[in-house]
Amino acid sequence: MSKQTPSIEAGKRVLRIEADALTALEQALDGAFDAAVGRIVEAKGRAVLAGIGKSGHVARKIAATMASTGTPALYVHPTEASHGDMGMITPDDVVIALSRSGETQELSDLIGYCRRFAIPLIAITAMAESTLGRAADIALVLPDAPEACAETKAPTTSTTLQIALGDALAVALLEQRGFTAEHFRQFHPGGALGARLMRVGDLMHAGEEMPLTAADTPMSEALIAMSEKGFGAVGVTGANGKLAGIITDGDLRRHMGGGLLDQPASAVMTANPITTEPGVLAADALRRMTAQSPRITVLFALEDGKPAGILHIHDLLRAGIA
Structure with missing residues (x-):
């Protein structure tokens, strides 16, 4: 039996906190999630993911997962969007913005752009009454769970929830679109995934x-x-x-x-x-x-x-x- 060192205890504590938060997220899924999936499926263009800091890294991951599973998607950096990249977003697209607090200043121009040109905006935030939450057409609200690093409040639990919710969206979209192993192989012609899906x-x-x-x-x-x-x-x-x-x-x-x-x-x-x-x-x-x-x-x-x-x-x- 392995010795319970402080490091092991800390690791188990983090996993418990995040596992509890994931359970809460599962139980919280409601009609907003269904509406978000429907809005993305209906979009003639792409899903445009946006976020700053750790949320930005998660947004990139969600965009990559969606793109590889049948939902055209890309990541746009909110700051770069404010300096010209906003032109990458069209009225046919749907924007998915990530911010735990919903008050990320760098998202303000993106939010305004979506409102001005009637571009659907989906928020992933823990604060429904935040600026982002109120401005969004659909708000996917994360459980207000504690971060695993209690002292510093470093993004841990919140980013885990964002990633999991992004995966849930991607899989729900995949099933809605009837995406098959053959389609997946076309997007993954190289590496082990491509090999396993060869005919x-x-x-x-x-x-x-x-x-x-x-x-x-x-x-x-x-x-x-x-x-x-x-x-x-x-x-x-x-x-x-x-x-x-x-x-x-x-x-x-x-x-x-x-x-x-x-x-x-x-x-x-x-x-x-x-x-x-x-x-x-x-x-x-x-x-x-x-x-x-x-x-x-x-x-x-x-x-x-x-x-x-x-x-x-x-x-x-x-x-x-x-």
Whole structure:
């Protein structure tokens, strides 16, 4: 059992304070949240996030989360807005301004601009009766919870609540828009996220790259197709062009004997093999491979029963999925 040092006690105290505040925020969500989501969905333009100091850092994070999950968004620094960047905001946009106190002086020009040009303004503040809270079309009011750093009042609990509320908005918007994993992949083509959301069709080998042979082809010829393509397997197709089976190194070992080369491919193949489809997530194809006993290393991707491509586990490894 670990020793309860002053540092551990302080860490647990902070987490308790912030966890309690998050619970209070959950219980406080009401029609204003629903109205905010609706207003953002209805906007023809973008969600424009604004804030100063720690609230500014949170606003940038919320804008990035929204932009990557289907809601066009950007961050505008309130001070820079007062010196020309206000022109980035159009009447088609909706402004989301963050300020715990609601009295941040740097937001005043932005608030006035929204009022002048009838740009919807959503406030995220702990003070409903503040300047920002009263000026907003919709006020999302944070619980007036204590900051975790009681002596200095440094933004801790309040910024945690802002981040959590921003995440709640982004997810609610995502679900309203019907944003899917495929859309998410388009916005995250690189890195681990992009890799996990790749489709079989993005990685499979198609056309002449596929090792295929007819069911009545002698094994002497089927082995040539198998060795030429380098997948350690060959697909066996019927007269209708549909995949009837697959021949792997394991099938060869099981049928090893003097007459192997004279047998037709159909006599050696494993019928009705495990397959996938081009539209399946590559990660799901990997699970199909590893769920077998023994594990398999290749899958044919079928369209209407016919081979459209072949996927090797090495393809998944190179893509960072396996």
